[in-house]
Amino acid sequence: MTDSDQATPRRDAPAGGADPRRQDGCVFCGIVAGEVPAELVASTDAVVAFRDLAPQAPLHVLVVPRDHHPDVVALAAEAPGVLADLVATGARVAADGGAAAGEHRLVFNTGASAGQTVHHAHGHVLAAPGGELAGSL
Numbered sequence: 001m002t003d004s005d006q007a008t009p010r011r012d013a014p015a016g017g018a019d020p021r022r023q024d025g026c027v028f029c030g031i032v033a034g035e036v037p038a039e040l041v042a043s044t045d046a047v048v049a050f051r052d053l054a055p056q057a058p059l060h061v062l063v064v065p066r067d068h069h070p071d072v073v074a075l076a077a078e079a080p081g082v083l084a085d086l087v088a089t090g091a092r093v094a095a096d097g098g099a100a101a102g103e104h105r106l107v108f109n110t111g112a113s114a115g116q117t118v119h120h121a122h123g124h125v126l127a128a129p130g131g132e133l134a135g136s137l
């Protein structure tokens, strides 16, 4: 991680009043703002990547947009460039984490019935550096 990988409050956040790009009570907005602790592994101007609290694979990182979007479908519609950045950052995290050729699985749960529990868009980057991921789709 470099100095630029810190989750810092947005430099262009409004001076007063609610920030329309974040949602009150959202844990991932809290991580992006540096208010909720997380183990950050990468970031760009648009996304932040941090380790999942309950890893489901040897490498399990979440990549989230800095701005609040409820799920990946909304993110794709409202900020497709940020979604592209999220995908590229996930690949970089997998490669930096030691996955052969950067190979990884990228999962977006969309909606509660599909297992989404945090309603701030996020991609799960799953990889097994030096081995193989369990299961398949």
Ligand code: AMP
Pocket: 027, 036, 037, 038, 051, 052, 053, 054, 055, 062, 108, 109, 115, 116, 117, 118, 119
């Ligand atoms: P999903 O079920 O697709 O909404 O994924 C939410 C993920 O967020 C789960 O894998 C949780 O383990 C993870 N998670 C929830 N809170 C935190 C947190 N504070 N730091 C890191 N990961 C978290």
